[in-house]
Amino acid sequence: MHTTAAGVEVDAPDTGLSFVDDVDVAAMPSRGRITHYRIDEARAMHRRGRSGEAVVTLRAAAQRAPHYVHAHPMARELVGDMVRRGVPSQAAALSGLVRGQNDSQGFTPDGAPQAQNAPGADPGTGGRQDDSRDCRVGGEGWTRYGISDSANGSRATKAEACLDSKEVKDGTATKEGIKPPGYKWAGLTARWLGLEPRYSINACHLIGKDLGGSGTDLANLATCSRQANANVAGPGHMADHMYSIEEQVRDAVDAGQIVRYTVEPHYSANRTVPTGFTIGASGWYEDGRPGLSIKGKAGIVANSIYSPRFQHWEPGNLERAWNVQPHTHRSHPVTMDRNESRSEHPALASLRRHMSSERGQNEQVDWPAMEAAWGTAFPADFVAFMAEYGSGGISDSFQVALPNTPLLDGTSGMGQETANALGNWPAFGLTSEANDLKPPVIAWGVTVVGDIACWRTSAANPDDWTVIVFKNRSRRPWTEYGCGMTEFLRRTFLGEWDENPFNDETLWNATPQEFVHWREEADLFDIDNPWAGLEARSRINGSASRAGFTGTGRAVSCSATWIRPGLEPQSVTS
Incomplete structure (x- = not known):
C-alpha cells in the first residue's frame, strides 16, 4: 500500500x-x-x-x-x-x-x-480517450494561483486559468505596499545600470489584469523589467513581452474561444526575481474547432533589462546583475532654494493642499533649449511645477518625468516615455494632428506598472493641452481628461473621476500624497528606503472635496474621454 x-x-x-x-x-x-x-x-x-x-x-x-x-x-x-x-x-x-x-x-x-x-465528446467509462479541450467547470471559467514558495522568499510559482467571455473581466490593480519579492533589489540594480527604478522595474501580474488577474495577491505577482512587461521603445525594445501574448489571448476569447492559459516564472536557484516566464495558451471554439496555440519558444519571455550606462542588455534575466554591488550615488548640489521658486499658479496652489512640496527642488530647466528640441513651449502649470517640486516620485508609485530631449538612448525621462507612448498611440491622422510637427502626445509621468500620463498637444496654446493617459495592458488603453497636469493630479488624489485613471491604486482617492525629488531619492536609495513609513501616513478620502474647485474657488470642467484605435474620441463621462 x-x-x-x-x-x-x-x-x-x-x-x-x-x-x-x-x-x-x-x-x-x-x-x-x-x-x-x-x-x-x-x-x-x-x-x-x-x-x-x-x-x-x-x-x-x-x-x-x-x-x-x-x-x-x-x-x-x-x-x-x-x-x-x-x-x-x-x-x-x-x-x-x-x-x-x-x-x-x-x-x-x-x-x-x-x-x-x-x-x-460522449460520456464513457474513462481512459485515454478523454478530451480536455473545454477546461470549464459547470460551464464557467476559473483562475487559480499556485502556492507561493515560502522556502525562497514566498516567490510566485505558477498561475493558470480557464478563460471564456464571462471569466475574462477587469482584474485588480497593484497597490502601495504590495510589492513582489525582490522588487527593491531590482530597483537598486536598475539604478546601478543607469535606470530610474520606477520607470524600469514593474510588479508583473502573471494572469494579467486585463484577463481578470489580481494585483494584490502576491501569488500572482513577480518582479520584472518593464521590457518584459510591455512595449518599450528605443534601445530597450523587446518584441516578445507579456502583454503581446495577453493581447492574443484576449482577442481569442473575444472571438468566442475557450482558452486554457498558464504562466510560470523561472528562477535561478533560490533567487526571488525570475529569469524569465513560460506562457502557454490553447484555445478551442465551442464547436470543437482548434483556435489559439502558444507554446514552445512563442511563449517564452525573458526577464531582460537594457543598461544605458553600459549600453548593453543584461541578457536573459535581471538576476545576473544581482551579484553586483549597488552604485553609491553622489549628492547633487542645488543652487536655488526651493522656497525662492514657489509659484502661485492657481492650479499649483490647489495641488499643494494635497501634496506638500517640502521635499521638492527647483529643477532649473533650460526652457528655451527644451522648446527648441520639442518644437513647442510647455504648459505654465508644468513650468511652475518644475520650479517648485521638480522631477521625482509621488508616494513610491508615480514618477513625474525629468524634462529632457526627444533623443532615445534608453535612459529615463520625458523623451523615452514619449517614445513609449507614441509606440502605442492609435490615432495618427486625426484632423488636429495630421500636419503638426510636434508629437501628438508628450509624456510627463509614468506609474510603477507602466501607465503613461501625457499631454495631448493638438491645441495651439500649451495651456490648453489636455491630459491623456495610456493605461498599460488595457483593452481601452487611451483616456483623455479635459484639464491640465496639476489639476489632473489633484482630481486623481480626490477620486473625482468615474474610475481610477491608472492600473495602480496608490494615487487614487487618497490624500495627502508624498513627493520626493529624484536627487533625494538617489542619495537615499542605497542606504535607506526614502518611502519608509509612508504607509502609516494620514489618509483623507476626499469625499467632502469633490465639487471640482481650484484654490481660487473657480469651478473646473474636466471631462474624460477614451480613444478607440483609428476613431475619434468617445465620451465616457461628463
Missing part, C-alpha cells in the same frame, strides 16, 4: 501500482486503509493519463467513506487538478466530487456545480 503512494510521489505510478496486482484490497479489515489506498490508486491513474478511471475510482471511494475522501488533502488536490485539465468523459461523476468537497470545506473554483463535456 505504501509502495503505491511512494510511486506517485516519485513520479513512478506504474511501478507503484504493480506491487499490488495480486493483493485483494477489498478484503482488508480497515475501511480507512482501503479508502486511503483508493485515493493513491486514483492519483496514480491520473498520472498515467487514465483520468477517467481515476474519477471512477475516487467516486467509488467517496461512496464508501464520503467525509474521509472529501476532506482528504490529497483527494482535494487530485480533484482540483482534474478539474483544471478536464475529464469530460466523466463530467457528471467529477461534478459530484466537486460538490462533495464544496460541502465539506469549500473548493476552488468556487461554486462549481458541474463539469462541462467537451464539444462532441
Whole structure:
C-alpha cells in the first residue's frame, strides 16, 4: 500500500501500482486503509493519463467513506487538478466530487456545480480517450494561483486559468505596499545600470489584469523589467513581452474561444526575481474547432533589462546583475532654494493642499533649449511645477518625468516615455494632428506598472493641452481628461473621476500624497528606503472635496474621454 503512494510521489505510478496486482484490497479489515489506498490508486491513474478511471475510482471511494475522501488533502488536490485539465468523459461523476468537497470545506473554483463535456465528446467509462479541450467547470471559467514558495522568499510559482467571455473581466490593480519579492533589489540594480527604478522595474501580474488577474495577491505577482512587461521603445525594445501574448489571448476569447492559459516564472536557484516566464495558451471554439496555440519558444519571455550606462542588455534575466554591488550615488548640489521658486499658479496652489512640496527642488530647466528640441513651449502649470517640486516620485508609485530631449538612448525621462507612448498611440491622422510637427502626445509621468500620463498637444496654446493617459495592458488603453497636469493630479488624489485613471491604486482617492525629488531619492536609495513609513501616513478620502474647485474657488470642467484605435474620441463621462 505504501509502495503505491511512494510511486506517485516519485513520479513512478506504474511501478507503484504493480506491487499490488495480486493483493485483494477489498478484503482488508480497515475501511480507512482501503479508502486511503483508493485515493493513491486514483492519483496514480491520473498520472498515467487514465483520468477517467481515476474519477471512477475516487467516486467509488467517496461512496464508501464520503467525509474521509472529501476532506482528504490529497483527494482535494487530485480533484482540483482534474478539474483544471478536464475529464469530460466523466463530467457528471467529477461534478459530484466537486460538490462533495464544496460541502465539506469549500473548493476552488468556487461554486462549481458541474463539469462541462467537451464539444462532441460522449460520456464513457474513462481512459485515454478523454478530451480536455473545454477546461470549464459547470460551464464557467476559473483562475487559480499556485502556492507561493515560502522556502525562497514566498516567490510566485505558477498561475493558470480557464478563460471564456464571462471569466475574462477587469482584474485588480497593484497597490502601495504590495510589492513582489525582490522588487527593491531590482530597483537598486536598475539604478546601478543607469535606470530610474520606477520607470524600469514593474510588479508583473502573471494572469494579467486585463484577463481578470489580481494585483494584490502576491501569488500572482513577480518582479520584472518593464521590457518584459510591455512595449518599450528605443534601445530597450523587446518584441516578445507579456502583454503581446495577453493581447492574443484576449482577442481569442473575444472571438468566442475557450482558452486554457498558464504562466510560470523561472528562477535561478533560490533567487526571488525570475529569469524569465513560460506562457502557454490553447484555445478551442465551442464547436470543437482548434483556435489559439502558444507554446514552445512563442511563449517564452525573458526577464531582460537594457543598461544605458553600459549600453548593453543584461541578457536573459535581471538576476545576473544581482551579484553586483549597488552604485553609491553622489549628492547633487542645488543652487536655488526651493522656497525662492514657489509659484502661485492657481492650479499649483490647489495641488499643494494635497501634496506638500517640502521635499521638492527647483529643477532649473533650460526652457528655451527644451522648446527648441520639442518644437513647442510647455504648459505654465508644468513650468511652475518644475520650479517648485521638480522631477521625482509621488508616494513610491508615480514618477513625474525629468524634462529632457526627444533623443532615445534608453535612459529615463520625458523623451523615452514619449517614445513609449507614441509606440502605442492609435490615432495618427486625426484632423488636429495630421500636419503638426510636434508629437501628438508628450509624456510627463509614468506609474510603477507602466501607465503613461501625457499631454495631448493638438491645441495651439500649451495651456490648453489636455491630459491623456495610456493605461498599460488595457483593452481601452487611451483616456483623455479635459484639464491640465496639476489639476489632473489633484482630481486623481480626490477620486473625482468615474474610475481610477491608472492600473495602480496608490494615487487614487487618497490624500495627502508624498513627493520626493529624484536627487533625494538617489542619495537615499542605497542606504535607506526614502518611502519608509509612508504607509502609516494620514489618509483623507476626499469625499467632502469633490465639487471640482481650484484654490481660487473657480469651478473646473474636466471631462474624460477614451480613444478607440483609428476613431475619434468617445465620451465616457461628463
